Amino acid sequence: MTPTMKAAVLTGPRAFAVQEVERPEPGTGEVRVRLEGCGVCASNLTPWEGPEWMQFPTPPGDLGHEGWGRIEAVGPDVDGLAVGDRVAALSYKSYAEADVAKADMVVKLPPELDGKPFPGEPLGCAFNIFRRSDIKPGQTVAIVGIGFLGAVLCQLASDAGAKVIAISRRPESLDLARRFGAAETVPMDDHWKIIERVKEIAGEGLCERVIECVGKQWPLDLSTELVGFGGKLIVAGYHQDGPRQVNMQTWNWKGIDVINAHERDPEVQLQGVREAVEAVASGRLDPEPLYTRGYRLDDLGKALDDTRDKPGAFVKALVELA
Known part of the structure; x- marks a missing residue:
């Protein structure tokens, strides 16, 4: 595993760069997720436009909070999770190849969801x-x-x-x-x-x-x-x-x-993700028609602009990271 990774950094209003940065190490009670993808949230659009309160450059991967992938490293004092587990993560720097999440803020994805995108947060x-x-x-x-x-x-x-x-x-x-x-x-x-x-x-x-x-x-x-x-x-x-x-x-x-209806209690946020996992895995809900198209990390600007402009039958962008 390389000590570095690619991550998007917003460098100014409607400007970004993909940089090679240090791969983060999980601390106590944390895991590192090798991301397969990250959904693009409309809440990113205001920071993308560069309001006066926004500070640039952003931390690597910042604003990405709809990631999923496989655990590639486990920090101390983590129980019930192992390298290779596929998870949806509630973490916040996921416009990158990997992100660190608290172990109690990831939800395991069952085999029924293998190979399927799963932006757990939305x-x-x-x-x-x-x-x-x-x-x-x-x-x-x-x-x-x-x-x-x-x-x-x-x-x-x-x-x-x-x-x-x-x-x-x-x-x-x-x-x-x-x-x-x-x-x-x-x-x-x-x-x-x-x-x-x-x-x-x-x-x-x-x-x-x-x-x-x-x-x-x-x-x-x-x-x-x-x-x-x-x-x-x-x-x-x-x-x-x-x-x-x-x-x-x-x-x-x-x-x-x-x-x-905006939840800030982590336990409540996780409850929603678990309910979504069960619904999609059981076939009660099929969100895949809502994933309009995938974008590479170096196309993040296009993904954000399309999220704003909604061309054609656009619904939701996914940044593909693996």
Whole structure:
């Protein structure tokens, strides 16, 4: 095994380089994973654009947090894991050939997933959001924004017995939502027209659950309008580009619960990944149609730009590392 590895380093706004860097050594309670791939998360896009708070250059591999691969080294005081185990890792410098993770922050992948990509972090995120949404059979659930996360949530909500209304900007996204179980689709174009269309589908009582998956002001406003009295508004979009305004009068008047579905408890994050592993391994969920294409590490810039621009039927980029 070589003492060095290749890793991506962001050198400035929308600029990066692949560098040869020292291969990290696992410390106590850690493992090193030889990465097979890493998903590209939309949360990377703001740092990629280079806001004033961003510092360059980034640490090698930084921003990559959706990695999977095989353990190639085990640090002291690690039980239950061995070299060669295939795992999904909750680690944070995975735009590289290898990354170090805490041993209690990896999930073993069963043989049923051999040879298949498995970005555990976003899949686990979807399962945790679904759990927080408390969806019941017979409810009407609107999902605002259909990308990777929204599509998975369409299937989970539909499988739970809900009637899913998918709302998204691109026709390709609405087609995808239908494939993943949405009963109805609504183009995300005109604010008031969307509300009237949802009323036609769900009735004047609107939706018991609305999941906002975009992370922008207008979808949040729209989601507020679509949730019915006593319902739940679930914020799944990652709002990282500045403050938001909320219609507190409407929230109060409707008596709704507002749920921030972003989990920071490591145990809860792992629970979602484990649930995702079981669902994909058993065949209950097939996320592979959502992996639009693979990119080499030296094509990371293209992967990030495509994640932003969503050309054609693009859904999710995977950086292939092995």
